[in-house]
Amino acid sequence: MILSKSAKPELPEDVILSVEDLEVSFAAGTRAQLRAVRGVSFSIARGETVALVGESGSGKSVTAMTIMRLTEYDGAAITGGRVLMRLKDGKVADLAKLSEKRVEALRGAEISIVFQDPMSSLNPVFTVGDQIAEAVIHHQDKTPEQARQIALNTLKLVRVPDAERRLDQYPHQLSGGMRQRVMIAIALACRPSLMILDEPTTALDVTIQAQILDLVRALQREIGMSVLFITHDMGVVAEVADRVCVMLKGEIVEEGSVYDIFAKPKHAYTRALISAVPRLGSMADKDAPEKFPLLVFEPERLLAEVTE
């Protein structure tokens, strides 16, 4: 439901998404809650890549899944805040308050998500072409032939070599890197304004990872899409991000341009994350890991903060 006319949410012209004071909690028992996201605010401009970075369990995925309104299926509730998105028709909607039916129509068409493991996201019994075409037919009034043509064009857009032949292949016939390109093609098929990539290269080897990061950058130049890139790896952040939000225990503890975050990290945790990447470590405070040994997920620490 979009707010009534008098309370219409507004966004600056160049902003695609604005997450404001977002709070998300999981029911962790009859009396307690786990506050996975605590007052998170950030925005993404048109054509910008924002990286959400932090250790495992810091709340990155829950933030992303909540933007897509998927966490409620895992028993989470949005307990505060807004998620304003500029839609293709120019209207601004608060995704946190839309009905499931409206949100379902926006997923894929206005905003899409790519996960880490393409094999578990792709359906093994349908061809690559059918899976991309299905995304098109679901949202657009296209014939199967038109949808197939869009699937082919999108496979070419994500630089899948020999795209005509690949269209009729099954996921198991493709390499891991090609499968991730197909996932990106499915996400792009309806040309959303915002694509969320949740650790999209973590399962890939380093060379393929670099190729996928190159692809994301090239796509952004070509189609001016905004990207929310989720990763625990500051090396990846350095490759893709324009702006960086550092997340710790459900909160954003530091935000800045990629240049500022690497050149003058303010928070000890940011310095610890930079130091955890050997090739970047020299840029940061060498003592940070000792001062801030947080690079291992400690669920009991988070659970200790459960609120009654």
Ligand SMILES: Nc1ncnc2c1ncn2[C@@H]1O[C@H](COP(=O)(O)OP(=O)(O)OP(=O)(O)O)[C@@H](O)[C@H]1O
């Ligand atoms: N389905 C769920 N039920 C209960 N708690 C959950 C669920 N999913 C996530 N959480 C909790 O929410 C918190 C944030 O998890 P989240 O997955 O967002 O972390 P993350 O930073 O994305 O880490 P990772 O990279 O490991 O996914 C964690 O404490 C996690 O245990």
